[in-house]
Amino acid sequence: MKIAVCAKEVPDTTAEKRIDPDTGRLDRESGDKMLNEFDKYAVEQAIRLKEAGAAEEVVLVSMGPAKATDSLRQGLAMGADGLLLVSDDGLAGSDYLGTARALAKALEDVGAELVLFGAESTDGRGGVMAAAVGELMQRVWVTSANTLAVEGGNATVDRQTDEGVDTVTFALPAVVSVTKAINEPRYPSLKGIMGAKKKPQEVKGAGDLGIEGAGEAGAGTKVLGIETPPPRETGVKVKDEGDGAQQILDFLIEKKIL
């Protein structure tokens, strides 16, 4: 079995991010980049499945600038076997749907029975990709997996919901997004880092994969403007002179919270 892990290069979470006021897009050129933290859990889970003998190959799939291979190599250093990056100037400005269309085409090209996603990306924070790609590929899709086991063409996950944990078993092929509770991602080893350079790293354009309806032209959404949120107003300070509790109660009632 082949597992594909959708992974993304994101701006360093500790660095300040810049939105280009002309395009309304995140400036992906400047500043340090990293592999999306959430994706490491998906990569780790895929490698563990391979180590357990449930899969033969783990391939990373991504869309981004050509330089994104630098960050994605961390996934190869952890133990993934290869990488397919969809990179094309015409894909810049893709919205969630466009991105999902491009990834779905790339995943069809890879032909993996199991597709894994991290819960969300630390830049976009949409958390919709697994569901969108699953729909486009007409596959079973399951989100928020706290566990993931594969046996005999079926997968079983414990999935986190607001009410509790659902245990779901489904037949592959499928698309699954995993939470941070699923495992503890390993550090890449020095040998892994050295070996990663020699692993296959393919870059394909939109035309190579027959991607349509992506990029700015295919976007169903449009950024009309960018504004910095207004600074938060100072809250009400309650000085307790014996009537502190009453003051808080009055405040909550006034705001119709109680």
Added chain:
Amino acid sequence: MCGVMLDPLFDTHREVRALAREVAQAEIAPRAEGWNARREVPLDAIAQLAELGLLGVTAPEEYGGAGLDVTALCVVVEEIARADVGVSVAIAAHSGLTVGPIVRFGTAEQREQLLPDLASGRRLGAYALSESDAGSDPASMRTTARREDGSWVMDGAKMWITNGGFADLFVVFARTGETGPRGISAFIAERGPGLNVGREIPKMGLHSSSTVELAFDGLRLDADRLLGEEGGGLAIALSTLDSGRIVVAAQACGIAGAALELSVEYASERSAFGGPIGRFQGVQFPLADIAARLDAARLLTLHAASLADAGLPHSAPGAKAKLVSSRLAVDAADVAVQTLGGYGYSAEFPAERLYRDAKITEIYEGTSQIQRLVIARDLLGDAARGGT
């Protein structure tokens, strides 16, 4: 924090640094205070670094190492030193001073036999040159090795041996011939009968590092335990220190980086007279000086490392890097203590530890006086020795 700086490192070195930084900050930094307070050598942390391959940075790939260069070792040691100086010296002594000379001077059999276990960290190494009466002047050493029935018998004692408390394997220097520099040979000795490991020597700093005295009491070494040529030991020792001092310079940069980071953080957050103390020039200027000197020291260190990696002479450049970086480490730690004031002097905050740890970089692997000697001889040639 250091702002935009053209990064002189190549991709591989950057990736190695990212790994070392992530591991150092997540696994070592949070535990460093405890280890040092308890004077505990964290063998479990060293084992974790070994598992990630960080003890085999410079060992050739054919022996299970990463086959990387001095620059890579510098990058790793700097990052580990930022988190805990004691752990960083364990790596430096193992990789730089033990693996290094075996790679360069070992026979094919010695490399084959010793390097795989050293590269993987299954066995740890130490370097035994200094004696209680022979530090800067190693040619005056008194430890001897004499031939007896086709093997060597070693007697004497070594002092301040880093990693000695736990090392499995020692590169040891002993006199095998005439007095003076040409009568010294290098050996590979293993922990066992005849090699007595003494008590831990109490130190000013580096409390998470093992430093012991070794005593050789008729230690028998097979003929194949000789490293390099008979009589060629001092040349091996000095050439090993040539690259070793670049690694110490990197370690010093790590200490200075940690001290600066701590100072900047505190100066931004600590408030006095109605605002952060970082708005006072009396606080700002020492930090500015350290920041400028740190960039210079780091670039000088990487320059010396790149010369070593290119196989070019790097004795004087390495000496310059260590001289400048080690003084910077001491000054940066002093600035950190001063910036943090009472908190800086308190042993419950890391500035105090950095202050104690920094000093050793001006002493081991050649004191700053010896570094100046190396630099002066490079400048003046024979004239520096009084000749014409």
